[in-house]
Amino acid sequence: MNDTRIARLINARKSYGAVTALDGVDLDVHRGEILALLGPNGAGKSTSIALLLGLHRPDGGTATLFDKDPQDIDARRRIGVMLQAANLPATLKVGELLRLTASYYPEPRPIAECAALAGITDLLSRRYGALSGGQQRRVQFALAMAGRPDILFLDEPTVGMDIDARQSLWASIRRLVSEGCAVVLTTHYLEEAEALADRVCVIAKGRVVSEGSVDAMRAHVSLRRIRCVTSVGIEALQAWPDVVSVDTKQGRTIIATAQAEAVVRRLLDADPALSELEVQRAGLAEAFQEITRDTDNLQEAA
Amino acid sequence: MSTIDSTATPVMTAGRVMGAYIEEARAECLRYLRNPGFLLPTLLFPSVFYVMFGIFLAHANSADAPRYLLASYGTFGVMAPGLFGFGVSLALERDTGLLTLKRALPMPPGAYLLGKMCMALLVAAIVSVILLCLAVFVAGVQLPVGRIGGFFLLEVLGVLPFAALGLLVGTLVKGQGAPGVINLIYLPMAFLSGLWFPLPVMPAFLQAIAPLWPAYHLNQLALSAVGLGQGGEALHVAALIGFTVAFVIVAARRLRRHG
Numbered sequence: 032m033n034d035t036r037i038a039r040l041i042n043a044r045k046s047y048g049a050v051t052a053l054d055g056v057d058l059d060v061h062r063g064e065i066l067a068l069l070g071p072n073g074a075g076k077s078t079s080i081a082l083l084l085g086l087h088r089p090d091g092g093t094a095t096l097f098d099k100d101p102q103d104i105d106a107r108r109r110i111g112v113m114l115q116a117a118n119l120p121a122t123l124k125v126g127e128l129l130r131l132t133a134s135y136y137p138e139p140r141p142i143a144e145c146a147a148l149a150g151i152t153d154l155l156s157r158r159y160g161a162l163s164g165g166q167q168r169r170v171q172f173a174l175a176m177a178g179r180p181d182i183l184f185l186d187e188p189t190v191g192m193d194i195d196a197r198q199s200l201w202a203s204i205r206r207l208v209s210e211g212c213a214v215v216l217t218t219h220y221l222e223e224a225e226a227l228a229d230r231v232c233v234i235a236k237g238r239v240v241s242e243g244s245v246d247a248m249r250a251h252v253s254l255r256r257i258r259c260v261t262s263v264g265i266e267a268l269q270a271w272p273d274v275v276s277v278d279t280k281q282g283r284t285i286i287a288t289a290q291a292e293a294v295v296r297r298l299l300d301a302d303p304a305l306s307e308l309e310v311q312r313a314g315l316a317e318a319f320q321e322i323t324r325d326t327d328n329l330q331e332a333a
Numbered sequence: 334m335s336t337i338d339s340t341a342t343p344v345m346t347a348g349r350v351m352g353a354y355i356e357e358a359r360a361e362c363l364r365y366l367r368n369p370g371f372l373l374p375t376l377l378f379p380s381v382f383y384v385m386f387g388i389f390l391a392h393a394n395s396a397d398a399p400r401y402l403l404a405s406y407g408t409f410g411v412m413a414p415g416l417f418g419f420g421v422s423l424a425l426e427r428d429t430g431l432l433t434l435k436r437a438l439p440m441p442p443g444a445y446l447l448g449k450m451c452m453a454l455l456v457a458a459i460v461s462v463i464l465l466c467l468a469v470f471v472a473g474v475q476l477p478v479g480r481i482g483g484f485f486l487l488e489v490l491g492v493l494p495f496a497a498l499g500l501l502v503g504t505l506v507k508g509q510g511a512p513g514v515i516n517l518i519y520l521p522m523a524f525l526s527g528l529w530f531p532l533p534v535m536p537a538f539l540q541a542i543a544p545l546w547p548a549y550h551l552n553q554l555a556l557s558a559v560g561l562g563q564g565g566e567a568l569h570v571a572a573l574i575g576f577t578v579a580f581v582i583v584a585a586r587r588l589r590r591h592g
Contacts, residue, residue, distance in 0.1 A: 107437070117433065
């Protein structure tokens with residue numbers, strides 16, 4: 032079988048002073064796949080990406096890009112990057128930024144094509160500093176694909192974007208993937224991972240706590256989501272057996288539970304006036320909550 | 334299924350690598366020439382000082398004053414693009430993530446610093462041309478073409494020790510604190526090197542420690558270039574090269590360790 036792994040962390044460890052950021056992470060990115068890295072702030076997502084980009088060296092274990100050291104510039108000539116916080120020069124025009132970034136690569140994508148793919152054709156002659164936050168993110172995305180990369184690292188790509196901009200960015204990402212580009216994505220928006228990712232990797236406290244397809248991740252927890260309009264209070268519901276979490280949104284109560292049937296039966300008994308009842312399999316949000324809570328419990332027990 | 338071998342790394346030709354260096358320098362020059370907050374003080378301070386003290390108030394001084402002050406303000410003028418262009422921008426860009434992004438991208442090694450160096454050389458050239466024009470056409474300084482050329486070349490290259498010092502400060506300080514730190518170096522060093530008041534009128538102690546400051550050596554060379562020198566040029570050149578190399582070595586070590 033051919034090896035399709037283009038970026039790897041093998042038992043990677045990294046500490047910053049006394050803080051352990053990565054505590055033995057294994058990660059494989061395969062050609063043409065979208066891998067989403069999920070996890071709370073400080074879990075180690077950004078550190079994992081920093082090792083794969085060669086920004087830091089692992090203290091232990093190895094990081095490789097295309098079977099090379101990520102600090103080898105030949106390996107990095109096949110990547111594109113969009114970092115979470117990068118203030119680009121405000122006085123340069125968008126077209127000039129694209130031209131500069133494209134110059135780093137052996138076979139760059141034409142500037143007009145990058146601009147069209149990222150939906151910034153009308154911004155090319157504007158100064159970067161004069162753009163809105165969402166427009167700046169789109170420009171950063173255009174820069175990330177300027178080199179016709181085989182792998183794209185996107186750190187929180189849609190922060191600050193409205194829903195339309197986000198969906199058009201998702202469409203552009205899918206188009207790049209259809210050309211064979213792999214994507215490593217970190218995100219706080221779970222619907223982003225659900226919409227895009229082939230595989231999800233949950234990192235917590237410097238370790239990979241769960242890895243698999245979005246469906247497998249959802250099945251990993253047997254949670255379901257009950258939505259309804261009810262007069263039963265949140266505090267009361269939280270005390271019920273089998274109820275994992277309770278939330279309210281737009282006047283609706285949302286209950287996550289592994290025992291949907293039992294909870295629904297008890298709800299109907301408690302509130303005959305209950306309306307708008309819906310039961311769904313849980314999304315990634317609940318799965319993610321469950322997985323990280325399990326790790327917390329394990330670590331507390333240990 | 335495709336393999337890694339079947340899509341071998343595209344080759345970056347030497348021409349494209351050179352192109353990347355040129356693009357980096359071009360972008361770096363453009364962004365600072367469009368930044369009035371950097372460019373205006375850098376160009377205006379030395380020229381306004383020269384117009385005030387070298388032209389309007391010159392009659393109160395000796396006949397050599399416009400020539401003497403051309404050297405002083407020329408030196409003062411090229412300190413700023415080096416110190417601010419490197420120190421402040423590096424400190425800010427380490428803080429705002431731009432340097433991190435550049436390090437992640439396949440930018441050829443050193444292109445970032447070479448680009449800033451080109452920008453500092455260019456701004457130093459502009460400052461020198463403005464001062465030379467003021468001296469020759471307004472103050473009526475008589476200089477042979479050879480001396481004008483020598484002064485210009487000296488001041489343009491003279492930005493390099495200050496760029497190196499700025500680089501070092503930029504690796505020590507991060508973010509918004511940098512302009513303050515740079516000013517704490519820039520203004521006292523200009524004073525202590527005799528750029529504002531001639532060294533002979535200053536206390537003996539300050540005269541004795543003047544060789545500690547790079548600006549003193551550049552100013553001595555600038556005075557020689559306009560024909561008011563006191564000799565010892567080789568020593569001053571050696572001192573400036575020594576400062577530059579030392580600053581770069583320490584800065585490179587810090588950059589490698591801290592990014």
